[in-house]
Amino acid sequence: MAAISEIAPDIYRISVFVPEFNLQFNHFLIKDEEPMLFHAGMRMMFPVLKEAVGKLIPPSQIRWIGFSHFEMDECGALNEWLQIAPQAQAVCSEAAAMVNIEDFAIRPAVGLPHEGVLKTGQHAYRFIKTPHLPHGWDAGVMFEETTKTLLCSDLFHQNGNVVSITDKDILGAHREAMLEDQKGPLMDYAPYTLKTPKILANLANLQPKTLATMHGSSYNGDCRQALLDLNEVMKEIFGKEETSLWK
Ligand SMILES: [Fe+2]
Ligand SMILES: [Fe+2]
Secondary structure, eight states: EEEEEEEEEEEEEEEEEEETEEEEEEEEEEEESSSSEEEOOOOOGGGHHHHHHTTTOOGGGEEEEEEESHHHHHHHHHHHHHHHHHOOOOEEEEEIIIIIIHHHHOOOOEEEEETOOOOOOOOOEEEETTTTTSTTTEEEEOOOOTEEEEEETTTTTTOOOOSOOOOOOHHHHHHHHHHHHHTTTTTOOOOTTTTTTHHOOOTTTOOOOOOEEESSEEEOOEEEEEEHHHHHHHHHHSSSSOOSOOO
């Protein structure tokens, strides 16, 4: 079952909670002349997601399928969407288009350069390159300019079946989730590199009104500050010298 909520004008969060992982997978459908689905989702989730999208628009009308980086929850079902939506195209970083989607997808993707803008009617998406943030050399995020919504993928990942959107702190829950992951096979969720503070400061400068997160609650508090504070949390958890892995 998917839960649908409008987190900003025209921006619908379609959330599927997987109890086995204690994790929400959130996909964002943005209604427009050229509708965008941000996060194609996993192949195994496609039937559920298709039914949920169908409550908002005919799925065959999807024009753009955006995502941050090549991973199954970001774009696993890309080809399923491309098959049912004849006008649809993937839109992602130039790197993702070049090194992943070119071979993976049944139709060519549009690779956006850093600061490249895609207009879809009422809405416009500014693509921001964020290599290795949250992970993957092809990573990027999209900033929907009319609603000031940052489609920020795995940034601020929180566990649990949480509320769709909040203005209360989400960084505490993010920190807890990352510390939990550090104990298991999903450790080192994101690298902390010399570029991380600059990339996060760049995102903070966009002054988003809403952070549309893939896992956990979206956020509509002080997004600028949250992005700056995220740097501190990531530095604390991922910025340490490795001491255990190669003992
Ligand atoms: Fe990811
Ligand atoms: Fe994810």
